[in-house]
Amino acid sequence: MTRLNSTSVAHSEVDLLREEFAGEVVEAADPSYxxxxxxxxxxxxxxxxxxxxCQTVEDVARAVAFARDHGLEVSIRGGGHSVAGMGTTEGGLVVDLRRMTAVHVDPEAMTARVAGGATMSHLDRATERFGLATTGGRVSTTGVGGFxxxxxxxxxxxxxxxxCDNLLAADVVTADGALVHASAEENPELFWALHGGGGNFGVVTSLTLRLHPLPSITAALMLWSRDAGPxxxxxxxxxxxxxxxxxGGGVLYLTGPPEEFVPEHLVGSLTCAALVTYAGDERDGREAVRPMQELGHEGGMTAQLPYAxxxxxxxxxxxxxxxxxxxYLGEVxxxxxxLFCARADQMIMPSSSQHVxxxxxxxxxxxxxxxxxxWRKAPWCVHPFGLWDxxxxxxxxxxxxxxVxxxxxxxxxxxxxxxFIGNEGAERIVxxxxxxxxxxxxxxxxxxxxDNVFHRNHNIKPA
Incomplete structure (x- = not known):
């Protein structure tokens, strides 16, 4: 396969892709680019x-084929949250799944079939009406597939x-355009690889996930001044x-937000916070968070609320x-x-950064x-999460x-x-x-x- 410069892909060739495409094909000259x-x-x-x-599985296969035929680098975009920007490419083709967001819940089987471009919000809102949920990311805008x-x-x-422990099956468009089903019974080695191997093996167009009863969750957010942090x-x-x-939950440093439950002296200041969650009824949840609340926090709130x-x-x-x-730490x-608390003083302030x-x-x-x-064997994770303007x-x-x-x-x-990481080298991937x-x-x-077509990821090179 010859790798071509993006400028060599003629507009007329892209128009041919458009003719058979159910979704939308966007180029640099288009208003939505x-x-x-x-x-x-x-x-x-x-x-x-x-x-x-892409709007259909057929669109995905056509996009991959077009990229290969024209020597274009391929990236796969779901939620677009990759910190290293792996959901896009310079001069290549983006297989963009954002229009494929359907979630079909089977409340009797307690499963959800999730399209490859759905975010956690799509999944959580669909399962909420049945009092069901499955492990999701810590924000609603995360793409389910990459997560x-x-x-x-x-x-x-x-x-x-x-x-991924709740992944029951997946449908994957491979580099040769085939649609492959992976489960414990069908293509089991591919199914195993999809539990941590990321988008290395193809474009995942749907996932079937196990659900669990979770009508609501109790959350207690407690805030202290930075000096109380250690x-x-x-x-x-x-x-x-x-x-x-x-x-569940975490302890973190952040910029105190301008909310009613945040005392004025913490707003805009470096603040230590603990978020404790309880996946059960409110009475047990309030009892579970009590040891942390007895520390005497300066601000915060406790509520029973839907998981979504x-x-x-x-x-x-x-x-x-x-x-x-x-x-990932063996002990703290x-x-x-x-050291963790001292490093909080070097965060960019004020900002949306979190030191968790x-x-x-x-x-x-x-x-x-x-x-x-x-990494799942480690009892603790330190996650410096930097965001600034x-x-x-x-x-x-x-x-x-x-x-950190x-x-x-x-x-x-x-x-x-x-x-949780960007491009930190091949040794870190291994x-x-x-x-x-x-x-x-x-x-x-x-x-x-x-041929390692799908290399815009934490790449696993073919043996």
């Missing part, structure tokens, strides 16, 4: 030659497992390590500049707490599978995240959830999946994508 090419991370300025807004294929950690994973983080560490599986509402509480606006990373001793310590454990660490997710802050924001990682290395297990797993994944890659 600038809006269509934008991704969540405003640092990413890639300009694709063609954006194929699940990378593993998928969220507020209720300690109770219901990672998102005591709060230690208390949360000790609380979470003894908590039942129903308890919790999911959008911390939504970040698009158009900000992003840089994130993570380290007092020395690590002190998440607990794992529960069903996350008790799988009955061999999926390529070695001013390009002048780019290097400062990136360095802050790198410094460096601080935590003495307690790191080495493995990392790849959805570490995130595990060396033995990586070799097995590379063999699956060779079978389904021997």
């Amino acid at each position: 600038e809006e269509s090419r934008a991704v969540f991370n405003a640092m990413i300025e890639a300009r694709p030659a063609v954006i194929a807004l 699940v294929l990378g593993g998928g950690t969220g507020w209720i994973d300690r109770k219901f497992g990672l998102a 005591d709060v983080v230690r208390a949360f560490r000790d609380f979470a390590e003894q908590a039942p599986d129903e308890v 509402e919790l999911q959008c509480m911390l939504d970040d606006p698009p158009g900000l500049r992003n840089y994130w990373s993570a380290e 001793p007092d020395e690590a707490v002190d 310590l998440f607990p794992q454990g529960g069903q996350v660490s008790r799988p009955d599978t061999d999926y390529p997710l070695p 001013d390009p002048a802050d780019d290097e400062r924001g990136r360095q802050w995240a790198r410094d 990682r460096a601080d935590m290395l003495p307690w790191s297990i080495g493995a990392v959830y790849l959805n 570490a995130g999946l595990g060396e033995d797993n990586y070799r097995r994944l590379a063999a699956v890659k060779r079978q389904y994508d021997p």
